[in-house]
Amino acid sequence: MAEDTLGQDFPMQRQCPFEPPKEYERLRAEQPISRVRMPDGTPAWLVTLHEDVRTVLASPAFSSDLAHPGMPAVNPEIRTIARQQRPPFSRMDPPEHSFFRRMLIPEFTVKRTKTLRAGIQSVVDGLIDDLLRKSPPVDLVDEFALPVPSLVICQLLGVPYSRHEFFQQQARVILSRQSTREQVGAGFTALRAYLDTLVEEKLHTPGDDLTSRLATEHLEPTGELCRQDLVASCMLLLTAGHETTSHMISLGVTALLEHPDQLAALQNDLTLLPEAVEELLRYLSIADYVPSRVALEDVVIGGTVIRAGEGVVPLLAAADWDPKVFDNPGTLDIHRGNRRHVAFGYGVHQCIGQHLARTELEVAFSTLFTRIPTLQIAAPSDELDYDHDGMLFGLHELPVTW
Ligand code: HEM
DSSP, X not given: OOGGGOOSBSSOOOSSTTSXXXXXXXXXXXXXXXXXXXXXXXXXXXXXSHHHHHHHXXXXXXXXXXXXXXXXXXXXXXXXXHHTSOOOGGGOOTTHHHHHHHHHGGGGSHHHHHHHHHHHHHHHHHHHHHHHTSOSOEEHIIIIITHHHHHHHHHHHTOOGGGHXXXXXXXXXXXXXXXXXXXXXXXXXXXXXXXXXXXXXXXXXXXXXXXXXXXXXXXXXXXXXXXXXXHHHHHHHHHHTTHHHHHHHHHHHHHHHHOHHHHHHHHHOGGXXXXXXXXXXXXXXXXXXXXXXXXXXXXXXXXXXXXTTOEEEEOHHHHHTOTTTSSSTTSOOTTOOOOOOOTTOOGGGSOTTHHHHHHHHHHHHHHHHHHOTTOEESSOGGGSOEEOSSSSOEESOOEEEO
């Protein structure tokens, strides 16, 4: 791809918080595979049709390896830091990647997730009790949307409750846009050191949690997993499952409050909850450009030749608003009944925590709107502090009242 024939700059901004950037619609219709310039000036291909996005994500001709020079980076600084460390399994290709998936899949099945539901419900109940003791307006991100996934991941990894404040604080520093590079680095170091100590503790006194199982079944007895990779996997689960779920909770609440007919339909019939969560995942597609890939060989996608070594960004939000697959994609319709969205990705890297995320979202939305039926946003929704700069689309703050 010649640099002088580059197209427009990527990423493009959302004009409306509930819609993918308007440009996606034009590209999908006129130039479904198009060239863009990444923030560091390097070229990449954008893919906008649902069919093509799935083809790229399912194809072994594309790699997730960050070390590959052609890998497109929305945040080149983070890529530089990440390249200095051993990659988490989300950035490995099969067969190395398959080892981690096989090891972790039993922890994230629908069945296993069901056993976590009661714990999630008590986390959500406790946070709403605390919320109701405060006088509104309160920030729903700080008081609810962020702590839900944080406390759930603590339970999953077996972090003792007495350490959850430390854990949550470090996670907050890592995820905050206000944090400096040094603070993020220090947060990572502190968490990694903490998780390493946790592994040590679990080896001596195992509990009924993921860290204990990985340590006692895959680290010590067989040696198939090294300690560094175990800690890196725990870190990945922590970071991948945190801000994603938090943004989905706060944006999902905002979207429902902005569509009172849909919220009323849901409140009248909570059996619609799973469908409503699927539709919100599609409609908001917050992880739009999280998957990035690089071609390992020349490959034709939608009639366009992508050469070996070229970077590709399959746009999840563009795919999830493809009118060939979703009628009136711009309408939030909790009765839609079409689950073909790619909000969790597709192919071998498809989100391992998706059943857990769905459960967290179901419990969060249903409990919040049942226990606080008069919940309102304390500011016009177009004046809220949306996160346009991160890898995920979301809200920094959501002032609410009731
Ligand atoms: C992968 C989205 C929640 C753990 C992914 C990918 C997407 C995604 C799009 C694919 C990345 C790629 O193809 O390169 C989301 C969304 C979530 C969510 C929208 C919330 C609504 C979670 C949770 C966890 C989790 C709760 C775990 C506790 C992971 C991991 C991967 C992943 C470990 C890498 C999987 C692999 O490479 O095999 N997620 N995720 N995610 N997600 Fe999630």
